[in-house]
Amino acid sequence: MDSILVRSNGPLKGQIPIAGAKNACLTLMPATLLSEEPLTLTNAPRLSDIRTMTQLLQSLGSEVTSLQEGRVLAMSSHGPVNTHADYDIVRKMRASNLVLGPLLAREGIAEVSLPGGCAIGARPMDIHTDGLAQMGAEIELRDGYLHAKAAGGRLKGAVIDFPFASVGATENIMMAATLAKGTTVINNAAREPEIVDLATCLRAMGAQIEGDGTSSITVQGVERMHGATHPVVTDRIELGTYMLAPAICGGEVELLGGRINLLAAFCEKLDAAGIAVSETERGLTVARKNGDIRAVDVTTEPFPGFPTDLQAQIMALLCTAEGTSVLEEKIFENRFMHAPELIRMGARIEVHGGTATVTGVDKLRGAPVMATDLRASVSLILAGLAAEGETKVSRVYHLDRGYEHVVAKLRGVGANIERIKDA
Ligand code: EPZ
Secondary structure, eight states: OEEEEEEOOSOEEEEEEOOBOHHHHHHHGGGGGGBSSOEEEESOOOOHHHHHHHHHHHHTTOEEEEEGGGTEEEEEOOSOOOOEEOHHHHTTOGGGGGGHHHHHHHHSEEEEEOOOOBTTBOOOOHHHHHHHHHTTEEEEEETTEEEEEEGGGSOBOOEEEOSSOOHHHHHHHHHHHTTSBSEEEEETOOOOHHHHHHHHHHHHTTOEEEOBTBSEEEEEOOSOBOOEEEEOOBOHHHHHHHHHHHHHHOEEEEEETOOGGGSHHHHHHHHHHTEEEEEOSSEEEEEESSSOOBOOOEEBOSTTSBOGGGHHHHHHHHTTSBSEEEEEOOSOTTOOTHHHHHHHTTOEEEEETTEEEEEOOSOOBOOEEEOOSHHHHHHHHHHHHSSBSEEEEEOTHHHHTTOSSHHHHHHTTTOEEEEEEOO
16 A cells, blocks of 8 residues: 655645546546437546546446546447446445436436445435435335336436435436436535536537526436537646645645636635635636734535535644634534544644534644545645654545545645655
8 A cells, every 4th residue: 555755845836737527527427328429528537536437337338438648538328238336336436326317317227336334424315316216216225226217217307305405416316307208407406516517518418407506407308318528627626625735835836727716615715814816827826925824714515615525625724823713514424534633743623523623733743644535635645745744644545536646746846745655
């Protein structure tokens, strides 16, 4: 297994290119199942999760070819489709559950392993299955699999009120509704940029969708979908993560491809903490305003609120801010596992349920720490960039799921960081 060694190296300077979004690509890829014609994604990120989705789609009978060093994914599902999504693949990555809607829409039948819980929470699929049931699907959980069947062989339109603005459920239902008979309305839908990116791609494939980006999405079902080529939207979580590097270390960095409208709530918090963010022709520049970092309170919410996927990373910044910050995690019930690791580096953090209170200290100290999930792993690397001494982050396989070339990108702006093989 690999680890990453980080030593502080003073202010950062230069540019970091931001890749296409993992969480957009993972929902765009299953859209290939909605048509017999080719779907090509450009600006695709090169991540282990994308390889897992590729493996899953290939197991369902889709052709998925990675071109231009993985930047382009050429997909086609023209042949017969296998409607069984196996546990052995699904257990590696929860987002595998995004094949349920497209399989049901195309074949009227699907057998998808339930992903089970993960480090950050129980993550049930009740909103997905309740929505599909309202569209006429009969769904039964048996032997760990969701066995789903569309009454009469085809889903039908429905008005669905979500109890919570779930990202995955919005994506699954939106894809399922493209080929359903009649009109589907999703109320209290998720509004994330990845949802808008998916709707844009589905429209390019012939779908009739309105309201994406708002909390009410309307889909008019069509008889068939055709092929398309679609560029994956910029990864706002990778963007936010690297924006915190110059905030933590000092200096100035330009994030190529970044845009403030992808992360407005996050940028507001950085501004309040003493960080200047400004748009450039090619992206965003980030630098401290006058050297000090001020404490800020943060509450995670669905978009356009503060993203839960940046909570761990901003905690790393607030560990050395002046004053006390209160972070409330409202999306996942167990997403503070980075806190004990930051405490090992000398941070002062108290966690009570979904609230973490961070009292700023002058400086963190390097230590051996362990990654527990994707975003926790990168928050430990960020903390190590400004800590005294050496930080060794182990279990970095978590990182490979969502960050491509993290060592090269941070080294490119002057960080002292390397990846090593554990003995
Ligand atoms: C997506 O997960 C992202 N993953 C997550 O990113 C992200 O944290 C999350 O949205 C919230 O923004 C992908 O896009 C692949 P949800 P998803 O359905 O779709 C509960 C990362 O680090 N819920 O909006 O699973 C659920 O338990 C990952 O890249 C139900 O109760 O998120 C959670 O508490 C981590 N029943 C909350 O809603 C349901 O049927 C939000 O889940 C569905 C969800």
